[in-house]
């Protein structure tokens with residue numbers, strides 16, 4: 077019987093992660109955070125270690141940035157920068173609670189010999205709102221990254237940038253409502269976007285994997301794909317089924333503790349594209 081899909085090919089990746097040594101929820105800057113709810117930093121570290129080990133078992137390279145005391149959200153490295161072709165646009169955070177993470181990321185990239193390291197002039201929360209699909213960058217705004225930041229990304233990286241607008245505060249970053257599966261395929265939750273953005277996505281990605289509300293609410297879209305294997309929160313059961321139906325290999329992960337800060341696997345993973 078002929079294969080319904082092109083062969084899904086995994087490509088080895090390079091990721092930046094930060095151990096959740098100082099993780100806790102001591103302020104609320106998104107609807108998932110509740111400082112009254114207790115957190116277990118030891119459990120967060122163990123769950124994070126499993127994610128890191130999984131990446132390495134799958135053949136990916138993990139680089140680490142040192143956690144900084146007093147920056148409990150630094151574990152969510154996806155927000156620290158956007159990296160493409162050895163050029164780095166370091167995030168400028170919306171909330172003062174995370175502002176000092178920019179300096180830590182800037183110093184890390186400068187020490188790493190990247191070709192160009194630039195601090196974003198506009199509010200821009202890195203890969204939380206920038207998802208690269210092949211040579212096209214999908215850029216979110218609505219809650220964190222400013223629309224003006226999209227032009228800055230276009231100018232620095234020289235890629236096509238398409239702006240998408242988010243409408244539901246629970247899905248405050250693009251990577252809570254969408255994930256890149258390979259160079260021309262995505263999965264997303266349509267209701268998180270304005271009608272115009274939904275229409276754009278339908279026309280560009282008619283075969284996209286669509287998530288329902290239940291999957292989106294457990295951060296099923298906060299997923300990391302290497303082109304074949306897709307790491308996603310274990311609670312996103314029906315989305316995992318849809319990924320299998322589309323020829324991908326879902327790998328469930330448990331990051332329940334980091335969910336309390338409003339993040340999942342993708343938030344903890346910044347893709348480094350040094351060349």
Ligand SMILES: CN(C)C(=N)NCCC[C@H](N)C(=O)O
Nearest residue numbers: 106152204249337338339343
């Ligand atoms: C899209 N997501 C979820 C991320 N990329 N990052 C998570 C950031 C969580 C942090 N407490 C905040 O609210 O900024």
